[in-house]
Amino acid sequence: MFTLLQTDPESKARRGRLELAHATVETPCFMPVGTRGTVKSVHPAELLDPALDTRIILGNTYHLFIRPGTEILGSFGGLHRFMRWDRAILTDSGGFQVFSLAKLRQIKEDGVHFRSHLDGAALFLGPETALEVQKVIGSDIAMILDECPPAGCGRDYAEQSLGLTQRWAERSRDWIEAHRPEGQRYFGIVQGSTFADLREKAARDLVSLDFDGYAIGGLSVGESDPELFAAVEAAEPHLPVEKPRYAMGLGQPDQLLELIGRGVDMFDCVLPTRVARNGTAYTADGTLNLKNQKHEKDDRPLAESTHPLCEGFSRGYLRHLIKNDEILGLRLLTLHNLHFYLDLMKQARRAIEAGVFAHFRADFVRRYRDAAA
Incomplete structure (x- = not known):
């Protein structure tokens, strides 16, 4: 097994x-x-x-x-x-x-x-x-x-x-x-x-x-x-x-x-799907609450890496969808968050295979937590 x-x-x-x-x-x-x-x-x-x-x-x-x-x-x-x-x-x-x-x-x-x-x-x-x-x-x-x-x-x-x-x-x-x-x-x-x-x-x-x-x-x-x-x-x-x-x-x-x-x-x-429905996206630099007004005119993508269906959509547009309770918004954030979690596991597997997991973990955790500080 x-x-x-x-x-x-x-x-x-x-x-x-x-x-x-x-x-x-x-x-x-x-x-x-x-x-x-x-x-x-x-x-x-x-x-x-x-x-x-x-x-x-x-x-x-x-x-x-x-x-x-x-x-x-x-x-x-x-x-x-x-x-x-x-x-x-x-x-x-x-x-x-x-x-x-x-x-x-x-x-x-x-x-x-x-x-x-x-x-x-x-x-x-x-x-x-x-x-x-x-x-x-x-x-x-x-x-x-x-x-x-x-x-x-x-x-x-x-x-x-x-x-x-x-x-x-x-x-x-x-x-x-x-x-x-x-x-x-x-x-x-x-x-x-x-x-x-x-x-x-x-x-x-x-x-x-x-x-x-x-x-x-x-x-x-x-x-x-x-x-x-x-x-x-x-x-x-x-x-x-x-x-x-x-x-x-x-x-x-x-x-x-x-x-x-x-x-x-x-x-x-449940977090990646649950918080997506509340307008939050996971990134390597911490979480993004797209309900925050600061994202209103932000034309940047959600993250460096995202689900293909999310590519090309700006943070500002995604905020617009979430603020208006559009189903597309919660679907895109859900796909993004699942992609983030599953890709994180893929990166972890590769790091273990390369014998560098401890360094990968330290770098990710530091970046993720520094952004939240």
Whole structure:
């Protein structure tokens, strides 16, 4: 499934390759988020086009479970056929959304009892249920159910939560042994809040269950960058080098490079598409808020490198589109931001291959953060 091709001599950055049922994915990689079976405002053909060449996207089990539901997805033969996407899909377990969106949730040993945020319907998601839903979805990579403790939780809560997550992981392993669909891979999720020893314990315990890959969860719930990096550094040495590592829900461009340098291979985040809809573009010199009046007469392009469909459009024109809520504006910024993220991963891979990733990271982070200062 995963081949480690090269490591960086001055960091823990890794160059690898994921062989999945629907695509070969070069790592480090970024996965655009297609929460409900679509990357917002982007046609699948645009994701496939060489300008983006997206090999894998993320779908959300919670949202797909609620709507359209497993009966409809099953009738279409799964999400790939439903959305006309013939490359890879990773689905999260739905746990994070249950804890953050669902109404009146109750966490019990058997799973999570909750009410839909749409209509209040009573629903249940347990370790086995989460995998059964993802089996119907037909994702290339399925995540096991975990509990994501809230930012700033105390040690007692973090320990109890971690124990529950581990027991759910053991039940998930039993389900996988009995029901593993052909072509589907499974990742365990390392939790432990901001406690280094709990992160280490979680990694060791999960590895004993021999999942196909390992995610580090609970990293985008309000913690500081030093806490985020420390959580990864605590878990990473205890994860097998021959399997992929995935930082869930991250993040800003500089964070991605910092975590690649700490041994992470895979990322997803809603930011490039979400902030585009609010008029913000990512560049190597930081972010551009095109709603700012200073861009009104700016005839410069968005950035030195952008998506081909964005070439030739000025910042002033794009601001005009955004200020008038024109759909073209949010589409162009979305394509630009996805291009920026995916191209950043391509640059990172090349830097690792050349043995200069540490220098590439330092130069990018300095330029990006200096612009924001």
